[in-house]
Amino acid sequence: MEKLYRPLIIISSLFIGLYAFIVYGFLELGVAVHPVMKANFKAHPIGIYFHIFPSLIALLLGPFQFNKKFRITKTHLHKLIGKVYLLCVLIGGISGLYMAQFSFGGTISHLGFALLAVLWILTGYKAYTSIIRKMIVAHYNWMVINFALTFAAVTLRIGLGIGFGSGIPFEIFYPYLAWICWTPNLLIALFIIRKDAAHLTH
Numbered sequence: 001m002e003k004l005y006r007p008l009i010i011i012s013s014l015f016i017g018l019y020a021f022i023v024y025g026f027l028e029l030g031v032a033v034h035p036v037m038k039a040n041f042k043a044h045p046i047g048i049y050f051h052i053f054p055s056l057i058a059l060l061l062g063p064f065q066f067n068k069k070f071r072i073t074k075t076h077l078h079k080l081i082g083k084v085y086l087l088c089v090l091i092g093g094i095s096g097l098y099m100a101q102f103s104f105g106g107t108i109s110h111l112g113f114a115l116l117a118v119l120w121i122l123t124g125y126k127a128y129t130s131i132i133r134k135m136i137v138a139h140y141n142w143m144v145i146n147f148a149l150t151f152a153a154v155t156l157r158i159g160l161g162i163g164f165g166s167g168i169p170f171e172i173f174y175p176y177l178a179w180i181c182w183t184p185n186l187l188i189a190l191f192i193i194r195k196d197a198a199h200l201t202h
Helices: 002-026 035-043 045-066 068-073 075-100 107-132 136-150 152-166 170-180 183-200
Strands: none
Touching: 002 045, 002 152, 035 045, 045 068, 045 075, 045 136, 045 152, 068 075, 075 107, 107 136, 107 170, 136 152, 136 183, 152 170, 152 183, 170 183
């Protein structure tokens, strides 16, 4: 099972990361979002860019940090990439928290994206402090949770595809997507951690 989902995570992260880089790096801001969101994007370009680019860097770097062989043989590089990743999480999280108040969909969206940003920052902080204290297992577990939240960038777009494909009006499904894009990821991360802990005790 692990051999199946890890390549899928890497491929989907690379695809969405590169997609975001092209769309936000070379195209007019707001061109790839729903029409009702364009004005909001153009009204807060700094917040958008400070959220998008650090987040996509974290999305591109994150999957490779979980490769055991890489962590063992390229320890210094692993640490360097980890510092860049967590810095991107911090910047992307703070800007995401700021932008949550402007998200389309009212209070439901605002709270969903705001809580995602807070948890993203908090779990990144816990991952950093645990490795500083040489708590390797705790660091790994916090990173699993943190990247699950980073992966919301992917599941958000999967949710958008499902929402549009279902025919449900954007105005109805998008506010709930602010929660659906990350809560299943978090539950899966907690399941993986629990499964790994059970494996170690047997």
